[in-house]
Amino acid sequence: MxxxxxxxxxxxxxxxxxxxxxxxxxxxxxAALQQKRQCIYLGVNGCQGxxxxxxxxxxSCYLRNQYQLNTVALSLxxxxxxxxxxxxxxxSIHPLFKTRGVxxxxxxxxxxxxxxxxRQNGAALRVPSxxxxxxxxxxxxxxxxxxxxxxxxxxxxxxxxxxxxxPSALSQAINTLEQQQDSDGVWRRYVNEQLQSCYQPLYDxxxxxxxxxxxxxxxxxxxxLEQEQKLVAHTGNQxxxxxxxxxxxxFIQYFQRLTEHxxxxxxxxxxxxxxxxxxxxxxxxxxxx
Numbered sequence: 001m002x003x004x005x006x007x008x009x010x011x012x013x014x015x016x017x018x019x020x021x022x023x024x025x026x027x028x029x030x031a032a033l034q035q036k037r038q039c040i041y042l043g044v045n046g047c048q049g050x051x052x053x054x055x056x057x058x059x060s061c062y063l064r065n066q067y068q069l070n071t072v073a074l075s076l077x078x079x080x081x082x083x084x085x086x087x088x089x090x091x092s093i094h095p096l097f098k099t100r101g102v103x104x105x106x107x108x109x110x111x112x113x114x115x116x117x118x119r120q121n122g123a124a125l126r127v128p129s130x131x132x133x134x135x136x137x138x139x140x141x142x143x144x145x146x147x148x149x150x151x152x153x154x155x156x157x158x159x160x161x162x163x164x165x166x167p168s169a170l171s172q173a174i175n176t177l178e179q180q181q182d183s184d185g186v187w188r189r190y191v192n193e194q195l196q197s198c199y200q201p202l203y204d205x206x207x208x209x210x211x212x213x214x215x216x217x218x219x220x221x222x223x224x225l226e227q228e229q230k231l232v233a234h235t236g237n238q239x240x241x242x243x244x245x246x247x248x249x250x251f252i253q254y255f256q257r258l259t260e261h262x263x264x265x266x267x268x269x270x271x272x273x274x275x276x277x278x279x280x281x282x283x284x285x286x287x288x289x
Contacts, residue, residue: 005019009057018281023055023059026059027059027063033207039149041115041153041207042154042207045156045212048158048223048224048255049220049280052075052156052157052212055212060154070152072146072150075155075156076155076156076157077132079106079114079130080105080106083135086105099251103192103199104191104194108194119153126146128143129143161266162261162265165192170185176253195258209272210273215275219278220255221252224251225245225248228243271288273285
């Protein structure tokens, strides 16, 4: 199963050691929790490019193969608002909301409904899917379909689990983007309000939290660039929604505030924290007692 996963996901050979030492024991722990609770919701936090999707896919694959559990993996990215919806938000609230990424640019109402429906019943349900190369949701007919009750749900996202900042923390801009395009703080205050009112209530549905902790925000650019290059290779062309190096540098500034906040606060809130080096190798792991 492990060799097949490595080949299918095109991850390096060093992934085998990582899986054997860290990810399989985590999967075994999740399987044990599922036996007690029947249905487990797992939240996975990590900055852009940290490996959240790979971890989520591996856990899902392992639990299906080893325990025959029905698993579903969701990405917060798949709940982004459409371009049209974000343009409307940009006009009514702040121009920076035209760009997807921060809290406020996801359809949290659909996310809430999806989480509730997956836990409550096994009726056929389609879960959203977003096409980053087109910067829009895929047509509903192309959304993955869940047809029976689930045993394990995995939800991953760069800001998933992150709580709102104190209002006083919003007074000073932290980068060029905020200095030049959000000098009055309207954008970041609205992001913070959305985080508190629309995202935090959903966190309570998670039964177990995992964090892939980057060494610092500085690493995000390198990882995000690698991510974009893989997306280009996968799609076969530089689509309208794919970015150059300069665009990536500018884009990650949208994420800096909450990523740095996450690195400080999330470790204390998670059941399992994997600390990463600059090469995404796990150098330390801590678990809640």
